[in-house]
Amino acid sequence: MAQNAPLISPSRRLRRTPFSPGVEAAGVKGYTVYNHMLLPTVFRSVEEDYRHLKDAVQVWDVACERQVEVRGPDAARLIQMLTPRDLSKMQDGQCFYVPMVDETGGMLNDPVAVKLDEDRFWISIADSDLLFWVKGLAYGFRLDVLVDEPDVSPLAIQGPKSDDLAAAIFGDAVRDIRFFRYKRLAFQGRELVVARSGYSKQGGFEIYVDGSDIAMPLWNALMEAGKPMDVHAGCPNGIERVEGGLLSYGNDMTRENTPHEAGLGRFCATQSAIGCVGRDALLRVAKEGPVQQVRAIEIHTGGGGRAPIPPCDRAWPLMDGDRQVGQVTSAANSPDFNTGVAIGMVRMTHWESGTELDVITPDGPRAATVYDTFWI
Amino acid sequence: MAQNAPLISPSRRLRRTPFSPGVEAAGVKGYTVYNHMLLPTVFRSVEEDYRHLKDAVQVWDVACERQVEVRGPDAARLIQMLTPRDLSKMQDGQCFYVPMVDETGGMLNDPVAVKLDEDRFWISIADSDLLFWVKGLAYGFRLDVLVDEPDVSPLAIQGPKSDDLAAAIFGDAVRDIRFFRYKRLAFQGRELVVARSGYSKQGGFEIYVDGSDIAMPLWNALMEAGKPMDVHAGCPNGIERVEGGLLSYGNDMTRENTPHEAGLGRFCATQSAIGCVGRDALLRVAKEGPVQQVRAIEIHTGGGGRAPIPPCDRAWPLMDGDRQVGQVTSAANSPDFNTGVAIGMVRMTHWESGTELDVITPDGPRAATVYDTFWI
Numbered sequence: 001m002a003q004n005a006p007l008i009s010p011s012r013r014l015r016r017t018p019f020s021p022g023v024e025a026a027g028v029k030g031y032t033v034y035n036h037m038l039l040p041t042v043f044r045s046v047e048e049d050y051r052h053l054k055d056a057v058q059v060w061d062v063a064c065e066r067q068v069e070v071r072g073p074d075a076a077r078l079i080q081m082l083t084p085r086d087l088s089k090m091q092d093g094q095c096f097y098v099p100m101v102d103e104t105g106g107m108l109n110d111p112v113a114v115k116l117d118e119d120r121f122w123i124s125i126a127d128s129d130l131l132f133w134v135k136g137l138a139y140g141f142r143l144d145v146l147v148d149e150p151d152v153s154p155l156a157i158q159g160p161k162s163d164d165l166a167a168a169i170f171g172d173a174v175r176d177i178r179f180f181r182y183k184r185l186a187f188q189g190r191e192l193v194v195a196r197s198g199y200s201k202q203g204g205f206e207i208y209v210d211g212s213d214i215a216m217p218l219w220n221a222l223m224e225a226g227k228p229m230d231v232h233a234g235c236p237n238g239i240e241r242v243e244g245g246l247l248s249y250g251n252d253m254t255r256e257n258t259p260h261e262a263g264l265g266r267f268c269a270t271q272s273a274i275g276c277v278g279r280d281a282l283l284r285v286a287k288e289g290p291v292q293q294v295r296a297i298e299i300h301t302g303g304g305g306r307a308p309i310p311p312c313d314r315a316w317p318l319m320d321g322d323r324q325v326g327q328v329t330s331a332a333n334s335p336d337f338n339t340g341v342a343i344g345m346v347r348m349t350h351w352e353s354g355t356e357l358d359v360i361t362p363d364g365p366r367a368a369t370v371y372d373t374f375w376i
Numbered sequence: 377m378a379q380n381a382p383l384i385s386p387s388r389r390l391r392r393t394p395f396s397p398g399v400e401a402a403g404v405k406g407y408t409v410y411n412h413m414l415l416p417t418v419f420r421s422v423e424e425d426y427r428h429l430k431d432a433v434q435v436w437d438v439a440c441e442r443q444v445e446v447r448g449p450d451a452a453r454l455i456q457m458l459t460p461r462d463l464s465k466m467q468d469g470q471c472f473y474v475p476m477v478d479e480t481g482g483m484l485n486d487p488v489a490v491k492l493d494e495d496r497f498w499i500s501i502a503d504s505d506l507l508f509w510v511k512g513l514a515y516g517f518r519l520d521v522l523v524d525e526p527d528v529s530p531l532a533i534q535g536p537k538s539d540d541l542a543a544a545i546f547g548d549a550v551r552d553i554r555f556f557r558y559k560r561l562a563f564q565g566r567e568l569v570v571a572r573s574g575y576s577k578q579g580g581f582e583i584y585v586d587g588s589d590i591a592m593p594l595w596n597a598l599m600e601a602g603k604p605m606d607v608h609a610g611c612p613n614g615i616e617r618v619e620g621g622l623l624s625y626g627n628d629m630t631r632e633n634t635p636h637e638a639g640l641g642r643f644c645a646t647q648s649a650i651g652c653v654g655r656d657a658l659l660r661v662a663k664e665g666p667v668q669q670v671r672a673i674e675i676h677t678g679g680g681g682r683a684p685i686p687p688c689d690r691a692w693p694l695m696d697g698d699r700q701v702g703q704v705t706s707a708a709n710s711p712d713f714n715t716g717v718a719i720g721m722v723r724m725t726h727w728e729s730g731t732e733l734d735v736i737t738p739d740g741p742r743a744a745t746v747y748d749t750f751w752i
Contacts, residue, residue, distance in 0.1 A: 005383050006383070006384055006404055006405055006406050006407050007381050007382070007383060007384065007405065007406040007407075008382055008383065008384040008406070008407060008408070008409075009406045009407065009408045009417035009418065009614075009687075010687045010688070010689035011408060011614075011624075011627055011687075011688070011689060011706070012626070012627045012688060012689060012690055012691055012705050012706070013408070013503060013624060013625075013626035013627045014408065014409065014689070016689060016690050028382055029382055029383065030382050030383040030384070030385045031382050031383075031384060031385065032384070032385045032387060032389070032390065032409075033384075033390065033408075033409035036503065036504075036626060041385035042385065102511060102515075103511075103515050108508065127389060127412065128412075128505055128508070129504055129505035129508055130508065132484065132504070132505055132506065132507075132508035132509035132512065133508035133509070133511065133512045134512075135478060135479075135509065135512065136508065136509045136510075136511065136512015136513045136515070136516060137512045137515065137516055139478075139479050139512070139513065139516060139653060140512060140513055140515060140516010140517050141516050238385075238387075248387075248389060249389075250388070250389035250412060251387055251388045251389045277515060311385075311386045311387075312386070312387070312388060313386035313387060313388060313390070313392060314388055314392050315388055329388050330387070330388070
């Protein structure tokens with residue numbers, strides 16, 4: 001694909017976002033599609049965007065992280081039905097990363113749940129129509145809840161100067177927000193949920209912009225206030241997120257995988273997650289452990305970028321000789337680590353750190369090494 | 377977007393199809409994303425593809441029409457739960473276009489259901505994760521069914537020479553297949569469902585390729601056999617489908633709309649669709665009719681292509697003076713009809729054929745006329 005560089009064809013079905021005018025003015029060069037919505041992938045170049053993200057501060061249109069709002073007397077019960085994470089101690093002001101599973105324990109999404117009130121939640125979703133599953137359960141179990149997609153569009157501030165930029169708009173209260181906590185802070189008279197979270201390892205915030213009408217005013221205010229900090233429009237970066245081991249639903253795990261295979265066992269309390277529809281199916285894997293799991297994979301490029309790896313547009317088999325023992329699902333050429341960084345799923349027979357394998361890319365086989373930590 | 381021509385960024389999450397090698401060899405120039413999968417949008421140019429589709433025959437990679445397979449003792453009951461269309465008389469060998477709705481009567485998808493056996497169906501879906509809704513209902517109602525996405529990828533043959541091309545591969549039996557019926561026909565020893573259907577008005581077939589391993593062999597066989605008929609790789613054409621009034625879920629109707637608003641009332645038998653979860657919500661609209669409905673919209677371009685309309689990447693308001701009375705959701709410049717052709721949703725006060733309105737495009741307002749039939 002990269003060779004031919006196909007264009008993305010516009011249609012209403014690939015929804016624009018409330019921030020699209022800002023994204024276009026900033027010269028977006030590429031998109032992916034996420035929850036039927038446009039998600040920018042590159043502004044200057046993936047490498048320039050990467051360097052800038054690590055050095056300064058960026059504003060990201062992540063409106064595609066759509067919200068599933070669940071409210072009503074049965075809201076907390078329904079949210080717990082969706083996940084093996086124990087949510088019984090979740091407090092207002094807290095965000096929880098929650099693997100969500102079907103009745104077989106297969107992952108349907110890996111969203112962040114935001115508790116707004118005892119009977120009101122947002123589920124900030126990865127790329128699948130989780131709304132359909134939540135609605136189906138709510139209807140099937142005759143739960144007393146409303147389930148809908150509200151007009152809420154997240155905007156992220158990411159990078160080492162995020163606190164300064166957020167403080168310039170929302171005041172110094174942002175500096176005290178703890179990781180995966182939020183505060184309600186005012187912008188133009190509107191109280192917005194501002195959470196310390198985001199899809200990078202460089203720190204920052206996600207602002208849940210509640211109402212499309214204030215989307216561009218906030219975008220413009222951030223761009224103006226950020227000038228002294230060299231703010232730029234940015235987006236989740238394909239190199240940085242792989243270095244950091246940030247998983248992508250649909251890339252690194254799918255409905256085929258349990259949370260334990262995705263390395264998310266620490267977010268599961270399968271014994272105590274009473275009501276989770278996948279609980280029965282997950283009890284055994286929670287006890288015995290999975291037979292394959294996500295690992296960091298180094299793909300050797302000979303150093304100095306002499307043999308860069310191609311774009312990873314499909315699963316690449318991981319081989320021990322003639323035997324497939326896993327697959328790589330995301331990969332990038334890392335400028336900072338001067339090698340190929342990748343995320344893969346590896347069989348337990350070969351997942352020990354340091355295991356040497358081959359990965360079959362469309363350009364041919366490459367030497368690869370399994371590691372148990374990412375490049376962080 | 378068209379001005380900047382952004383690229384689509386490759387990732388495993390935007391799934392390739394079993395036909396991708398053929399599509400790439402044919403020089404695909406653009407994609408959209410549909411059910412998390414790549415769907416080609418242009419090969420030579422949209423206008424050249426359009427002319428060729430109407431004159432000859434094309435082979436389309438529509439693997440993105442994923443299947444939701446439902447089988448088991450409760451399969452027929454579950455399928456009827458999904459739709460206000462009365463499926464009680466559906467026979468083996470039949471395909472039904474079935475608007476699918478949630479408990480509020482809002483459309484979740486507009487797939488084609490294929491009855492394979494009394495207790496086995498494929499739902500060949502438009503662009504939403506209908507699987508999640510079907511699984512949610514099946515689980516909530518404790519139905520005795522299996523629900524899954526099988527390895528089945530449709531390949532379409534479309535255009536006036538479709539019968540000749542299909543007959544060259546499957547034999548003359550294809551000529552007797554009636555509209556929205558199918559036969560099981562052999563290719564390389566495998567029995568495939570071959571249906572007379574497809575997303576154009578030029579006639580043709582959809583082959584449900586059951587097993588990725590025979591996808592490229594079938595693609596190549598069609599390309600070879602089609603040489604005397606000037607076969608080309610093609611795709612759903614953005615001009616031809618609007619001329620023909622073929623709706624696109626996510627473009628022309630969404631979860632906000634009932635089937636009646638989408639002009640699909642003729643496929644609904646809301647009174648007799650016993651078990652449809654949206655039945656209660658739809659009874660009133662079925663009786664009284666909707667307050668807005670899909671219509672053909674001509675957008676005047678001055679003739680001769682002097683003022684072509686831009687790509688329709690968002691809903692364009694339809695105005696009667698200062699009052700919004702509807703929206704255009706798909707639009708194209710038609711070479712054959714020498715005007716702007718469009719699909720819109722119009723309030724009942726203004727849906728009479730011949731009503732003159734203005735449509736607000738990103739390039740400014742244009743004169744528009746409402747019609748009750750499309751360009752067919």
